[in-house]
Amino acid sequence: xxxxxxxxxxxxxxxxxxxxxxxxxxxxxxxxxxxxxxxxxxxxxxxxxxxxxxxxxxxxxxxxxxxxxxxxxxxxxxxxxxxxxxxxxxxxxxxxxxxxxxxxxxxxxxxxxxxxxxxxxxxxxxxxxxxxxxxxxxxxxxxxxxxxxxxxxxxxxxxxxxxxxxxxxxxxxxxxxxxxxxxxxxxxxxxxxxxxxxxxxxxxx
Ligand code: AMP
Numbered sequence: 001x002x003x004x005x006x007x008x009x010x011x012x013x014x015x016x017x018x019x020x021x022x023x024x025x026x027x028x029x030x031x032x033x034x035x036x037x038x039x040x041x042x043x044x045x046x047x048x049x050x051x052x053x054x055x056x057x058x059x060x061x062x063x064x065x066x067x068x069x070x071x072x073x074x075x076x077x078x079x080x081x082x083x084x085x086x087x088x089x090x091x092x093x094x095x096x097x098x099x100x101x102x103x104x105x106x107x108x109x110x111x112x113x114x115x116x117x118x119x120x121x122x123x124x125x126x127x128x129x130x131x132x133x134x135x136x137x138x139x140x141x142x143x144x145x146x147x148x149x150x151x152x153x154x155x156x157x158x159x160x161x162x163x164x165x166x167x168x169x170x171x172x173x174x175x176x177x178x179x180x181x182x183x184x185x186x187x188x189x190x191x192x193x194x195x196x197x198x199x200x201x202x203x204x205x
Pocket of ligand 1: 020021022023024025028046047048049050051052053
């Protein structure tokens, strides 16, 4: 299996080649085609399996193919600041040859730069739920045209008590969107989240 065979955009293929990836990991081979096709998806995968690229590469492919519109098209929620930073590094590398703007939002630092980034408008927002709620409550961010939502390490976000925050964020998003959820485990709580927020999701392990 090659990255070329998965249907990724040429700019993204170039970027991952430059980044040194030669072939997709199993979760990437399984997840990329259904995500490009527009399906909702549950990915049962731990850190280290290549799950970040598994959701980022197909989403970037969809963005590259779509019209340029204002506002945020992609929201990635993750449990910690460290993970947000790590995801951003990956997204920046994969989107190197695409004209996309990316903002990160997390607590423990000043709000100002994050507010400025949201004001300028960004295609992709990578955030922890707590700080994002604070900023959305102050009416920052334009999510009215959101197309893709990713809940990364969903089980950890639930363990950390982010469920009410996640629900509030999702209520503010368009109902017609693609929702991708990644979790190391498939618990009853994760299944409930899936049931509430996803539409006939495919499961990949
Ligand atoms: P993740 O599971 O997303 O945290 O990724 C774990 C590590 O694997 C990261 O350092 C990625 O850069 C790397 N990685 C992801 N996909 C590939 C691939 N197809 N080939 C080589 N390394 C990869």
